[in-house]
Amino acid sequence: MNPKTQADDPQNPNNPENPDTPENPEVNTFQVDLRGLVDLLSHHLYSSPRVYVRELLQNAVDASTARRGHDPDAPVRIRLSAAADGAVTIEDSGIGLTADEVHTLLATIGRSSKRDGLEGARREFLGQFGIGLLACFVVARQIRVISRSARTPDAPPVEWLATDDGSYTVRTLPDDARPEPGTTVHLRPRPGAEEWTQAARVEELARDFGSLLPYDVTFTGPDGDARPVTDRPAVWDRQHPTPTARRVALAGHCAQTFGFSPLDSIDLDLPVAGVRGVAYVLPSATSPAHRAAHRVYLKGMLLTDRADNLLPDWAFFVRVVLDTDTLRPTASRENLYDDETLDAVREALGVRIREWLAELAAGDPDRLASFLAVHHLGVKSLARHDADLLELMLPWLPFETSDGRLTLDEFARTHSEVHFTRTVEEFRQVAPIAAAHGLGVVNGGYTYDAELVELLPQVRRDVKVSELDAGAVTAHLDPVAPQQELAFASFLATARTRLDPLGCDVVLRGFQPVTVPALFLDDRQARHERDRADAEANADSLWTGILGALRGSVPRARLVLNHNNPLVRKIAAIPDADLAGTAVESLYGQALLMSQRPLRPADTSLLNRAFLGLLEWATHPIANAAEAEKKEDGQ
Numbered sequence: 001m002n003p004k005t006q007a008d009d010p011q012n013p014n015n016p017e018n019p020d021t022p023e024n025p026e027v028n029t030f031q032v033d034l035r036g037l038v039d040l041l042s043h044h045l046y047s048s049p050r051v052y053v054r055e056l057l058q059n060a061v062d063a064s065t066a067r068r069g070h071d072p073d074a075p076v077r078i079r080l081s082a083a084a085d086g087a088v089t090i091e092d093s094g095i096g097l098t099a100d101e102v103h104t105l106l107a108t109i110g111r112s113s114k115r116d117g118l119e120g121a122r123r124e125f126l127g128q129f130g131i132g133l134l135a136c137f138v139v140a141r142q143i144r145v146i147s148r149s150a151r152t153p154d155a156p157p158v159e160w161l162a163t164d165d166g167s168y169t170v171r172t173l174p175d176d177a178r179p180e181p182g183t184t185v186h187l188r189p190r191p192g193a194e195e196w197t198q199a200a201r202v203e204e205l206a207r208d209f210g211s212l213l214p215y216d217v218t219f220t221g222p223d224g225d226a227r228p229v230t231d232r233p234a235v236w237d238r239q240h241p242t243p244t245a246r247r248v249a250l251a252g253h254c255a256q257t258f259g260f261s262p263l264d265s266i267d268l269d270l271p272v273a274g275v276r277g278v279a280y281v282l283p284s285a286t287s288p289a290h291r292a293a294h295r296v297y298l299k300g301m302l303l304t305d306r307a308d309n310l311l312p313d314w315a316f317f318v319r320v321v322l323d324t325d326t327l328r329p330t331a332s333r334e335n336l337y338d339d340e341t342l343d344a345v346r347e348a349l350g351v352r353i354r355e356w357l358a359e360l361a362a363g364d365p366d367r368l369a370s371f372l373a374v375h376h377l378g379v380k381s382l383a384r385h386d387a388d389l390l391e392l393m394l395p396w397l398p399f400e401t402s403d404g405r406l407t408l409d410e411f412a413r414t415h416s417e418v419h420f421t422r423t424v425e426e427f428r429q430v431a432p433i434a435a436a437h438g439l440g441v442v443n444g445g446y447t448y449d450a451e452l453v454e455l456l457p458q459v460r461r462d463v464k465v466s467e468l469d470a471g472a473v474t475a476h477l478d479p480v481a482p483q484q485e486l487a488f489a490s491f492l493a494t495a496r497t498r499l500d501p502l503g504c505d506v507v508l509r510g511f512q513p514v515t516v517p518a519l520f521l522d523d524r525q526a527r528h529e530r531d532r533a534d535a536e537a538n539a540d541s542l543w544t545g546i547l548g549a550l551r552g553s554v555p556r557a558r559l560v561l562n563h564n565n566p567l568v569r570k571i572a573a574i575p576d577a578d579l580a581g582t583a584v585e586s587l588y589g590q591a592l593l594m595s596q597r598p599l600r601p602a603d604t605s606l607l608n609r610a611f612l613g614l615l616e617w618a619t620h621p622i623a624n625a626a627e628a629e630k631k632e633d634g635q
Contacts, residue, residue, distance in 0.1 A: 052139050057209055058301060061078070078217045080218070080219045081220040082202040087187065106145065136185075140190055142164070145185050147160070250262070250265045260283055263283045274327075288316050297322065300323060316378055401441065402441040408456060416462060417463075418453065420444035422450060427444075428596070430519075436513065441468055474560060491571070492508060504556060522558070588606065
């Protein structure tokens with residue numbers, strides 16, 4: 001698409017004066033299929049044709065910035081308009097172009113005045129990738145540019161007219177075609193793209209992309225009325241008479257931008273990181289796995305409203321709107337480039353949100369309590385990696401404990417030794433018994449809770465933390481008097497014989513509540529040993545030997561019979577050993593079901609056998625009575 005040929009270059013091997021030789025091979029240039037490029041832009045690089053408005057605004061702003069760099073007192077004027085027939089026009093009073101620059105900059109893929117240094121410091125410009133106006137072909141069949149250079153005021157205006165078939169023309173115009181420096185771009189919509197060039201849609205897109213641009217931009221529709229596009233300063237930079245008025249304004253902005261009224265707002269003023277903005281706290285809980293969509297402006301131009309790599313993963317409870325001049329956009333300019341700069345900004349934003357939490361803890365406990373009632377999960381996630389924050393949040397973070405719903409700080413004051421369970425089911429089984437016997441247990445079955453409890457000794461040196469095991473629970477239950485346990489000796493022997501194949505011991509204790517006849521206790525080591533034994537029983541000879549070698553002397557599961565329970569005492573008094581054994585199996589099954597643990601095939605078989613056995617014993621007297629009655633009738 002560049003009309004300049006390499007044959008004119010004396011250093012070019014294709015010049016007739018430089019014959020093609022092995023030492024001087026022929027050099028060819030790539031050919032660009034504009035239709036294919038437009039398809040690439042519209043279907044693969046850009047997420048939507050809507051970005052053409054951003055490209056128009058971006059070029060106008062960059063041209064104005066270059067004009068100010070050349071002449072600080074130059075006027076800045078950017079006017080966008082849309083006609084009833086779908087034609088879109090944008091005019092600026094920027095730096096303008098000469099005929100040579102038109103050839104170089106508008107018709108060469110990958111060439112950018114900003115990157116090549118023709119317009120001064122690259123940092124001041126929005127565009128850096130050199131795709132430029134060609135991106136407008138996603139909606140236009142024809143692009144007409146009329147430009148006059150401010151750096152070469154004696155140069156006449158120039159017209160660049162391009163169509164989507166890849167051809168373009170350049171011609172100079174009379175002075176009166178554009179008396180003042182600047183550029184005007186006219187777009188004619190392509191078939192099928194008319195919806196993107198309708199006046200209402202153009203104005204909507206212009207406001208969405210350009211509301212924070214550094215220069216005033218106006219839009220004029222078919223009615224001829226000029227309306228402002230820009231709305232500066234940003235809501236977070238505006239002056240308000242009171243803090244309450246500012247919170248109301250920010251809440252309104254959040255509702256308009258994200259569709260919810262925030263629980264709170266966090267100022268993000270990080271000059272070192274080149275970031276200004278606000279984070280809005282979600283009013284309801286959300287999943288940590290949910291990818292947040294943040295709204296990011298680059299030098300006042302909307303870059304993306306779906307940035308999902310801006311904050312640390314733990315900060316999933318906020319939605320951010322910010323303007324930055326340090327972060328790099330991707331080639332499509334629709335997301336942030338993940339590099340060291342973004343890593344540093346992400347860390348700085350995380351530090352700011354953490355500081356906000358510390359400020360609430362120190363000066364506004366009611367707001368902190370309201371926040372934690374909804375978003376304690378996010379704070380727990382952060383506290384896993386931040387001992388200082390864990391200590392700061394200990395008086396506030398709620399946990400489910402055997403003493404009720406308390407903070408770890410409150411719980412640690414009454415229990416110097418803290419136990420925790422890995423599952424909710426295990427906690428629910430032992431919680432009533434632990435509460436009755438003074439055993440401090442925390443439910444670690446919820447997300448992050450077990451990790452935080454294990455970290456407790458780092459901030460409370462006098463507290464000991466351990467995972468709950470069967471031995472710890474049994475040790476806190478009331479022992480049975482020796483003479484009473486001796487009276488149960490025969491029954492206990494029968495019970496142990498019945499449950500030994502299942503890897504379960506039987507002990508007798510007294511505990512509350514009295515309504516619980518038996519308690520099934522085990523720990524991770526016991527469960528692993530049972531799983532190993534089951535695998536060994538079902539394995540072939542090779543694996544049987546391997547798994548047998550892994551057998552260890554670990555604590556076994558325990559069925560704790562409650563001596564205080566009347567049913568247990570009645571079962572212990574059954575003279576028939578088979579019936580007593582069946583009753584023990586029933587108690588085991590009931591305790592296992594109460595623990596809500598997965599049933600192994602052996603456990604299922606035992607439950608069926610015990611149930612049928614009890615039915616048989618229950619109907620045995622009835623069958624005997626019917627047989628006796630039959631005999632009497634026969635006599």
